[in-house]
Amino acid sequence: MNARVEDRMQITxxxxxxxxxxxxxxxxxRGLFHLDGTIEVTWFEGNFGDFVDGSMAMGASDLRTKHLIGTPVVTFNGSKAIVETNAVIVAENSRLELGGVAHNRFYDMAEQRDGVWKLLRRQSVYDFGSFTFPLGVVDIDRAVAAKYPREYAALGYLLEKSGFPVKRVFATRGSQLEREMKEHAADWLAA
Incomplete structure (x- = not known):
């Protein structure tokens, strides 16, 4: 099998x-990331191992999430790759009887070490999102939702109300933050 095909399969x-x-x-x-891997998403920034610990706490809360993952687009340079993948984050807080959907793109930097590909850095770009009402319409605090960019306002609201606050602004489609993220990754890939 062509080596790049095998690499693409490992990354997928x-x-x-x-x-x-x-x-x-x-x-x-935990096995998806290198030990020094990092992640930056709405509710967490830092080492991937710590993210997994936080995810365990989230899994024990009223908030549930599901991720629908598309097919990744991979750009290689030797033992490095940039990977961009469409995803849909579906979230629901049973206590609040409220849910949300966020369409995003995971923007990953992957690296092959000792013949094994793993993720080195994951970031996310949020494209658009909305609230869902599993048992009928419930009131939301519009002032809380308005604190977040529209592209992930519903997700930010659910996270905050579930005890997992969003502490800064994240990249949205076409934003300066997205451009900076991609420029940084392109520099890393070329180095």
């Missing part, structure tokens, strides 16, 4: 392995 397995988070398979989730 990493991306679709996000299912482990939804299933609570924490050990397999």
């Amino acid at each position: 397995d990493l991306i679709t392995g996000w299912l482990y988070r939804d299933l609570g398979d924490w050990d397999r989730l």
Whole structure:
């Protein structure tokens, strides 16, 4: 098999392995990242191992999430790759009887070490989102929702109300933050 095809398959397995988070398979989730890997998403920024610990706490809360993952687009340079993947985050807080959907793109930097590809850095770009009402319409605090960019206002609201606050602004489609993220990754890939 062509080496690049094998590399692409390994990276695709990493991306679709996000299912482990939804299933609570924490050990397999940890295996997706290098030990020095980092992640920056709405509710967490830092070392990936700490993210898994936080995800365990989230899994024990009223907030549930599910990720629908698309097919990744991979750009290689030697033992490095940039991976961009469409995803849909579906969230629901049973206590609040409120849910939300966020369409995002995971923007990953992957690296092959000792012949094995793993993720080095994951960031997210939020494209658009909305609230869902599983048991009928409930009131939301519009002032809280308005604190977040529209693209992830519903997700930010659910996270905050569930005890997982969003502490800064994240990249949205076409934003300066998205451009800076991609420029940084392109520099890393070329180095």
